Amino acid sequence: MTDGSGRSVEITRLALGRYEAVNPRGGTLRFGSGGDSDEFSPVELLLTAIAGCTAADVDYITVKRAEPTTFRVQVRGDKVRDETGNRMEDLAVTIEIAFPEGEAGDAAREVLPSAVERSHDRLCTVSRTVERGTPVSVEVV
Template sequence: MSEDSLRLVTVERIGTGRFTATNARGGTISFGTGDGTAFTPVELLLAAIGGCTAADVDLATSRHAEPTAFTVTVSGQKVGDETGNRMTDLAVGFSVTFPDGASGDRARAILPRAVAVSHDRLCTVSRTIEAGTPVTVSVEDD
């Protein structure tokens, strides 16, 4: 593994059920356990899936035309059973509109392929989930 491949986020507790994640570049995002309007970790997972594939699709299509509307909706069912809690039935839907004209026509034409390539090869987040990558946990001594 190279340092270029390492991704790191630190999560700190800022209050009861409230946390802030900080990335290596100093960016932060706050989230919580469901009280108030803060995103929950599961909602952040859905946002990560949508954001990852949206970035791929935007890069491919906006080369041809700037979209006039671009919305990605990500949904899933949270279930708990004998194997534990998890998300099922994850679905990503795109609603993208491009302007009239030749450039908009080109962007519309490549949209389905851009979505498919993101899903099948490019989106690190959804590819990781579909691959079923193991997660290890540890507790550091104080």
């Protein structure tokens, strides 16, 4: 992919069940099996990516009108283990955003529903990829 559309991270094992992801810009994120309170599990990272993508989309659209006074995005789902394998089902994003009183806050509140819709229907690469069910190939080298 030479058109700039490629994205990647590299994962390095630190210890049993503990890993570090490094992005091309040098940013790092440590994660693990979820056994420690200071680490996210891979499923929690998936949920974080869904919520984070939605949050960023909505934030960039609404903040042009007003700075939020409250901004929380939660995502939840159910982990299923059955004969077809493990997966997440019933993923749901809940957005709680408040804006100050006044003309700017009114403008932000007015655009909020369309910002959420645009994120879900077109902008959020993460949730749109999950919803489409994009295949993942795995290769051992």
